[in-house]
Amino acid sequence: MTAPATLDALCTEINWMIGGPQGTGVDSSANLFARAMAVAGYWIYGKREYHSNIKGAHSYFLVRARHTPVHSNVDPIDLLATFEKTTAEIHAHELLADGALIYDPKLTDPDKLNGLPPSALRLPIEYDAIIAAIAQETGSSPAKFVIMKNVIAVSASLALYGVAMASVEEALAGLFTGRRAKLVALNMLAVNKAYQAVEALNVAGSFAHRIAAQPNPPAKTSRMLMNGAAAVGLGKLKAGCRILTYYSITPAVDECIYLENHPEYGMVVIQCEDELAAVNMANGAATTGIRVSTSTSGPGFSLMAEGIGWAGINEVPVVIFNYQRGGPSTGLPTRSEQADLLCVVHAGHGEFPKIVMAPGDMNECFEDAFDSFNYADRYQTPVIVVPDKAIANGTESIPVFDENGLKIDRGQIVGPQSNPDDMDASIAHYPRFKITEDGVSPRVFPGTPGAIFWTTGDEHTEIGHITEDPAIRLAMHDKRMRKLDLAAREIPVDRQFMLYGPEKADITLVGWGSTKGAVLDAMPVLKDERGITMNYLHVRLMSPFPADGVAAIIKAAALPVCMESNHQGQLAQLIAMRTGIQLAHKILKYTGRPISQTEVVDAVQQVLQQRTERVVLTYGH
Amino acid sequence: MVTKLLNQPLRASQLKSDKHPDWCPGCGDFGIVNALQQALAEMKMPPWEVYLLSGIGCSGKSSHYVNVYGAHTLHGRVLPYAIGAKLANPKLTVVAAGGDGDGYGIGAEHFVHAGRRNVDLTYIIFDNEVYGLTKGQASPTLPQGDQPKSLPLPNINQAINPFALALACGYTFIARSYAYDAKHLKATIQKAIYHKGMALVDVLQPCPTYNDLRTKEFFDEEIELRGQQTPRVYSMEDEGYDGVVKNPMDREEVNAKRLAAFEKIYQQEDRVGLGVYFQIHMPTYTDLLRNNLPILTTSAPIDLPYYDDQMNPVTDLASGWQDFIV
Ligand SMILES: Cc1ncc(C[n+]2csc(CCOP(=O)(O)OP(=O)(O)O)c2C)c(N)n1
Ligand code: SF4
Numbered sequence: 001m002t003a004p005a006t007l008d009a010l011c012t013e014i015n016w017m018i019g020g021p022q023g024t025g026v027d028s029s030a031n032l033f034a035r036a037m038a039v040a041g042y043w044i045y046g047k048r049e050y051h052s053n054i055k056g057a058h059s060y061f062l063v064r065a066r067h068t069p070v071h072s073n074v075d076p077i078d079l080l081a082t083f084e085k086t087t088a089e090i091h092a093h094e095l096l097a098d099g100a101l102i103y104d105p106k107l108t109d110p111d112k113l114n115g116l117p118p119s120a121l122r123l124p125i126e127y128d129a130i131i132a133a134i135a136q137e138t139g140s141s142p143a144k145f146v147i148m149k150n151v152i153a154v155s156a157s158l159a160l161y162g163v164a165m166a167s168v169e170e171a172l173a174g175l176f177t178g179r180r181a182k183l184v185a186l187n188m189l190a191v192n193k194a195y196q197a198v199e200a201l202n203v204a205g206s207f208a209h210r211i212a213a214q215p216n217p218p219a220k221t222s223r224m225l226m227n228g229a230a231a232v233g234l235g236k237l238k239a240g241c242r243i244l245t246y247y248s249i250t251p252a253v254d255e256c257i258y259l260e261n262h263p264e265y266g267m268v269v270i271q272c273e274d275e276l277a278a279v280n281m282a283n284g285a286a287t288t289g290i291r292v293s294t295s296t297s298g299p300g301f302s303l304m305a306e307g308i309g310w311a312g313i314n315e316v317p318v319v320i321f322n323y324q325r326g327g328p329s330t331g332l333p334t335r336s337e338q339a340d341l342l343c344v345v346h347a348g349h350g351e352f353p354k355i356v357m358a359p360g361d362m363n364e365c366f367e368d369a370f371d372s373f374n375y376a377d378r379y380q381t382p383v384i385v386v387p388d389k390a391i392a393n394g395t396e397s398i399p400v401f402d403e404n405g406l407k408i409d410r411g412q413i414v415g416p417q418s419n420p421d422d423m424d425a426s427i428a429h430y431p432r433f434k435i436t437e438d439g440v441s442p443r444v445f446p447g448t449p450g451a452i453f454w455t456t457g458d459e460h461t462e463i464g465h466i467t468e469d470p471a472i473r474l475a476m477h478d479k480r481m482r483k484l485d486l487a488a489r490e491i492p493v494d495r496q497f498m499l500y501g502p503e504k505a506d507i508t509l510v511g512w513g514s515t516k517g518a519v520l521d522a523m524p525v526l527k528d529e530r531g532i533t534m535n536y537l538h539v540r541l542m543s544p545f546p547a548d549g550v551a552a553i554i555k556a557a558a559l560p561v562c563m564e565s566n567h568q569g570q571l572a573q574l575i576a577m578r579t580g581i582q583l584a585h586k587i588l589k590y591t592g593r594p595i596s597q598t599e600v601v602d603a604v605q606q607v608l609q610q611r612t613e614r615v616v617l618t619y620g621h
Numbered sequence: 622m623v624t625k626l627l628n629q630p631l632r633a634s635q636l637k638s639d640k641h642p643d644w645c646p647g648c649g650d651f652g653i654v655n656a657l658q659q660a661l662a663e664m665k666m667p668p669w670e671v672y673l674l675s676g677i678g679c680s681g682k683s684s685h686y687v688n689v690y691g692a693h694t695l696h697g698r699v700l701p702y703a704i705g706a707k708l709a710n711p712k713l714t715v716v717a718a719g720g721d722g723d724g725y726g727i728g729a730e731h732f733v734h735a736g737r738r739n740v741d742l743t744y745i746i747f748d749n750e751v752y753g754l755t756k757g758q759a760s761p762t763l764p765q766g767d768q769p770k771s772l773p774l775p776n777i778n779q780a781i782n783p784f785a786l787a788l789a790c791g792y793t794f795i796a797r798s799y800a801y802d803a804k805h806l807k808a809t810i811q812k813a814i815y816h817k818g819m820a821l822v823d824v825l826q827p828c829p830t831y832n833d834l835r836t837k838e839f840f841d842e843e844i845e846l847r848g849q850q851t852p853r854v855y856s857m858e859d860e861g862y863d864g865v866v867k868n869p870m871d872r873e874e875v876n877a878k879r880l881a882a883f884e885k886i887y888q889q890e891d892r893v894g895l896g897v898y899f900q901i902h903m904p905t906y907t908d909l910l911r912n913n914l915p916i917l918t919t920s921a922p923i924d925l926p927y928y929d930d931q932m933n934p935v936t937d938l939a940s941g942w943q944d945f946i947v
Contacts, residue, residue: 038947174947224945238936242922243709264940266916266925268708273734277701280694284674284705287692288713290922292705310695370934400942408928420667423627427635427668427688446672446690446706446713454685456693457677465640465685466693 010212012067014161017077017094018153019060019087022053028175029150030061031395033157035171037065038225038397040163041217045070045517046395047594049621052250052333058086060621063395067214071361071396071517075598075619078209081157082108083127083149090621092116098208102156104128121207123198125156130193137189148190155194160203162210165195222400228391229254231362231401232321235369236267236293238406241319243268243285243292245278250333251392252295252323275300279307279320286311286318287455289413289445291373293319297389298327298340305348308382312352314455315433315441315480317376317383317411321369324388324513326592335592336389338513339566341574344384345543351477353439353484355383356542360516364540365391366401371495377411378490379483380440386542388565390514390594412442418450426450431462435475439482488544496546499553501535507608508557510537510550510583512571515563515595522600530605539571551579561585561607565595586614593620625670631662638688644679647837649800649826653747654683656806657716661689664811666714674703676719676728678754680747680826683718697727700735703742704906710923711741711907714814718745722752725761725783735819736790740906743813743820746783747800749828750835757831771831784886784898787821788879794820795864795882796897799854800827801837805895812897818905825854825893844891857885857896866901875901 016033020026027048034044042065051057062073080095081102082088088101088108093115095101100121101110110122127149128142135142158168168191169184176183198204233255236244244267246256260269272278278294285292296304301322311318324340326332345356355375359368368385376383418425430451434441441462444451454464459476461467501523509519519536526532537553537560539546554560554575562572562583567590572583587603589595595617603615636658644650661671671689675681677696684691690713694702703717724732724746735744750763757771761781768775787795794816798809806824813820827837843850857864862885866878882899911918916925926935 035947171947221946223947224942225947226945230945234938234941237941238934238938240925240927240934240936242925243705245705262941263914264916265936266914266920266922268910268914268917268922270708272701273730276698277731277734280698280701281705283694284692284702285709285922286705288672288706288710288923290709291927292709306695307698314692397947400946403934403938406934407932408934409932410927420669423631423635429639445710447670447710449667449669452669452688452690454691454693456685457695458693464691465638466682 010162011209012212013065014079014209014211015062015064015074015077016079016081016157017060017062017091018081019058019091020082020084020150021056021086022050022059023055025147025150026059026061029154030063032151032168032171032175033154034063034225034395035174036154036158036163036167037063038223039170039174040167041214042066043069044225044395044397045072047073047390048393048395049593050334058090060087060091069398070521072521072597075596079157079160081153083153088113095120100160100207100209102153102160121203123156123160123201123203125152125194125197127152130190130197133193134189138186145190148187151187151190152194155191156198159195159198160207160210162204165191223397224400225395225397226362227254227393227395228362228365228387229393230258231365232369232387233258234401235366237262237265238403239370239373240291240408241267241293241373242290243270243282245270245272245281245292245294246296247272247275247278247300249297249300251325251389252297252300252321254392255295255321275303276307279304279318282318283307283311283316286316287314287446291377293321295321295323297323297325299330301340301344301347308384309348309350309352310457311382312348312354313457313459313480315380317380319372319376320382320384322384322386323392324386332592334389336514336594337565337590337592338388338515339570339590340386341512341542341570344386345574347384351481353379353381353481353487354543355379355381355487357383357385358512358540358542359385359387359391360513360538360540361391362396362398363401370406374409375487375491378409378440379487380411380443381483386513388513394514412440414442414444414451416449416451417444420449427452429453429463432464433460433462433476433479435462435479438486439479440486484544488546491541493546493549496541497537497539497549499535499537502533503535505533505535505558507532507534507559507561507604508537508553509534509561509563509604510539510554510571510575511563512539513565515565518595518597518600519563521597522604525597525601526604530601532604532608534604542574545574545578547578550575551581554579554581554583559585559608561587563587563595563600565589584613587617588614589617591618591620596620625667627665627667630665631668633658633662636662636668636688638686640685642682642686645830647827647829648679649749649828650680650683650747652800652803653745653806653824653826654686656803657745657810658687659803660807660810660814661687663807664814670713672706672713672715674699674706674715674717676723678720678723678752680718680720680753681723697723697731699723700728700731700744704735704738704740707740707742708907708910708922711921712923716743716745716814719747720753720760721746721748721750721762722760725781729761733786733790736787736792738906739791739793739818739903741817741819743810743822745810745822745824747826748823749826749832751828751831753828753831767834769832769834782886783821783823785883788882788886788899791819792821793818793901793903794897795899796821797823797825797895799825799840799893799895801840802854802895805856816900818903840893846892851892853891854893854895857894862894862896864897864899869901869903
């Protein structure tokens, strides 16, 4: 083929995919790849797709790496790494014309692959031969090393991209620490052989996606390879969450396991018998005065509704994370969706103030996890946070979270109301639900002398006894709801919503959650490649809803379009409900796969040029 | 666990709240709440360190009637609520109360798992065989074939045996008492509160409004046993039964006591045995937590600090970061 590329012709961005049966280490190989790229100075975005199954069904991982920060994936891939048949069959058509396929010639005949671009580079890797060689060198049985097919596929990929072997070694050292450190040397055997195999094929020079060295690689200590579930976990730790209750469910369980793995922080992580227990345990703990939270996903959240209502009427500061996945019911349990918004905003019967936050990236996960406890304490009401699976299981290299300026706000707490030796005063009652102007009643905790009070799911008096008196009902209901106005006034506007991009634009996308990454990545591409200016209204606080600010931006927009991962355009419905404004144009995706940068670019152009009212996106397996 | 006791016992009346019970005249619930007030008063526990929790039902209202911190929680959910409160603040004496429908019906899953966890709690079940507050439907303890006056048709479900269930799940204190045996009930509640671990007190509670089978008259009756008239309700201890394991490390003793308890629990006779069916001292959930989370050896969750004098969070994330830096 052509002569080796000059440095100028080298790429500054790659888009790589590895796939394989669930349980064969696709995850860890993608992690290794992402780490090696990060070590080489690249910014990373990684997307994990898997079936609701433990071993066998097809799973894959996409890693995009770039000289500059990146927050989404693009559709056609430039290198597909496979070590079994199915991945090649399912994904070969997704390769760019100048892309490359790494495959096992014993299992796959590229000529028989449907949709593999004829011009794509084909790299046969003799996995079994490499494994046999390693076995011989170490004097053990080849069966022990079958698992290393991943490492071989990753290393062959990195070799083809032109990433120095030292980066792989450093990445391995980062992955295998402590007791597992001895695995580095063994893995390096496989890495070496994979690099040699690619060299022997003598095709690297003709691969159009070889990459250039990072001119100004960011300082290593200032960057993390983060995922959303851990970002939430870190935010909860920072806020001082003391008890986390959960009942296992994908993808919420990732956060819980992460936290349980850090006993040094003293957080009590309790795997409950079900979600009813999880939320009520959290309520019980929260009333004693500590910070607690519970994490779940769709079906589990449905079960929690009654307990959330109890927290609402009793003004309990409990924090609930609902990691959205495909619904309804168990829907698409391992896929992403943003379809719980209206359910969450209206969770529980009757009326009570709710604070609902929807983080859109890793950083917002950390911030919202931290702030949720401050808001819960300050407004004494349940706070529900709704990340989506795409963020929870997504990987991104990002600057280390900014911990400066974080302040703890425990709200209004009163201490002992009497001297414990004065018995009569010590058993005096306290108006825990005192009717106040802003709706907040100073809290006191069981164990405090002189401040006995009650809580009940029924309407109650200021000390918490059941009442059906209409006048008290009115005053108490009004008091609780007033807290929403207070929160709307106090929560910083930039935490409520944010307009990204130019003030005036041809088109304004309105979205929430993980959609943010793809939209922000698409913005410069639309401008540079298609001459379209776009801005993005990212809504982050769903209750109390920032109606005025959102309405003002939408009214000023030339063409407002909602973009969400659901069927109805739930944010658009919420906006209509709160502002009276109907968004006529919608770009929606509900295949359970997140929206890509490529899809945003194409859909925006379509809406702008053809005024399509409803664009449904479908890309991805 | 009680951190500090009062110098002198309280008067039970000091533990009556200003809210008057709205139960039907003759309801067994009065007896249970009175006994609880007497038990707490006598034990010299600071009332503000007692957290009385209840479920939903007639019995669920009891938390409002005692002058200690109270939470009237959701139907069937009192145990998880109690577990959360106790783990957060182990200094509180946490007592949970509720009906048989609440605990053995809708709350059955929590009932089972509370046994596995052995949190230091006292759980008092008001066992009247019916769902009082929803007008007398059959509860899980109503025997098959029975038809109290509130049931349109005879009960075709079998009754559960709560004690067999509790024993199978790991409850470390299992006792029965009777709503109108004030002395026995008070003493049993005290034993349950002193017990370190998950304690169940099932209290037979007449519901004169809906259950016309197990009434006060029924329990007060004398019955014939081996040719002699004896009270229907009797103390098992008085007849020599001892369900308390003395040495929890002695497997033989533990096995023997557990088997004896099962035998008592399944004994078919017309009499009703009151007393401790089984008791064993085992590490509590909080004890076990300390093995995994050493920081809790010196500090309960409630005592861990959140911020410094500038309101800055005191949690240092350094060890958390390490997993992610590249
Ligand atoms: C989730 C839910 N379902 C149903 C009810 C209605 N409900 C109120 S009290 C009750 C039964 C209470 O029976 P039990 O626990 O035996 O207590 P008792 O009234 O006999 O003391 C029911 C089913 C409820 N409050 N919550
Ligand atoms: S219905 Fe039965 S349990 Fe309820 S208050 Fe009346 S007598 Fe008591």
